[in-house]
Amino acid sequence: MKEQCSIEVHNLTTTYGNTPVLWDVDFELPSGQIIGIIGPNGSGKTTLLKTIMGLLSPASGYVKIFDKNIDQMRERIAYVPQRESVDWDFPASVFDVVKMGRYRSNNLFRRSTKTDLAIVEESIEKVGLSDFRNRQISQLSGGQQQRVFIARALAQKADIYLMDEPFVGVDAATENAILSLLQEMKKDGKTVLMIHHDLQTVSDYFDYLVLLNTRLIAKGTPQEVLTEENLSNAYGGQLTLLAKVANLIKENEFPIRERDVDL
């Protein structure tokens, strides 16, 4: 392993106006793993990704990517925003959007090269959208739109991938397809940091977890993080959900990778 730590977040506080949305969050993430960020709605998960990407500037603290400032590392980090954050009626095809993954501040005034176009084709292929490459993006299902976003990130040929809820509005088959794609990326030494909302699948999907609720509640392997105490600290009053997960954990003991799907 050449680089042990992919992302370092140091005493990070981010505010909107005067309201802190992230408070003194501090962690270091391993590299070459699939890492999940979990936490209730409004707990600052999206804000965390945006701050890591430098889209928001923190009130205090800092972020390091492979021990460097984000602006020196943009070539090596890809960002997949929440799907709802863009207008899908925009007049563009699948190919057009994925091609944006090859845009750089120094090539905006040039035509795309042959290599760029080949990478775009390959990325579309990887997410299984080749048959839709010329389709207008508004005429895609939610799952297909999500795959367009992932293909755009793949086209960036980065080492770290930050994804904001890539499984929202995605059917089970697509979710599995994306998941095996992520496993493949991991084999190639890539790091994936993903916001995830479905607590029932977290221990299956992730090697490492960050549990957030404005503050950092817990970080570590799923076994370390998914304790009753941590979950009640993060999710507070949402007891039914909590009970369900706690039961799930008890019943299966860890590791619960082989569990049946009879949840």
Next chain:
Amino acid sequence: MVGDAISHAVLPGIVVAYFFSGDKTSGLLLFGATLTGVIASAIIDFLSRKAKIQGDASIGITYTLLFALGMIMIASGGGNNVDLDMNCVLYGDIATINLDKVIVDGNLYIGPYAFYVELVAFFIILIVLLVGFKGFKLISFNEDFAKSLGINTGIWHYLMMGLVALTTVVGFEVVGAVLVVGFLIIPPATAQLIVNQLKNMLIVAVAFGVGAVIIGFYVASWFNVSYTGGMILVAGINFFIVLFLSNFSKKLKLKA
């Protein structure tokens, strides 16, 4: 509705430039107006992003304030040689446009002055769009993603606002501050209904715009009503026809 805001907000810029240059056809006028347009969009930006005022409110505050400022400036300068009047600002002077003639060689009339101003603006916009197409496309689809690539979205944003301001200013002298917004918005909105590529949208929008102007002109002359009104009416009717037809054809496709 940033276009709407800019079209009203450029007024003080025009007035100030007018005081300095003293004639309606100077390049200084264009420059002043464009500059005010860009300043207006900077204020809107500041209010909504830094001061966390709601987007609509930021726009409303900015343009009404600047527009009011322009009105007061016109009213207070009205006693002098200033023949900029509110009617002309609001409704344009397309009907009297032939008064500003371009005459070469003493007597050869080659068209109204405004036509040449528009022509120059057209080429400026065309060139900037051709050169910056990728950048404009990227930031209009997904600004956060553009930022994540390390692209300076601020520069692109202001470049685009500058073009909107320029378009507004040259159009506004002819069709007025109110309806120029219609010319800015209706043709592209119509085009978006039927195209699936940004490039085609630009071409189709221009075609719809020009079509509405020509048809609107003849309709208005026939009924002896306002030219600008006729043009926007035609553009609007065209929009609803296309909307209806495109929904209709989508339904057919679903059934097939």
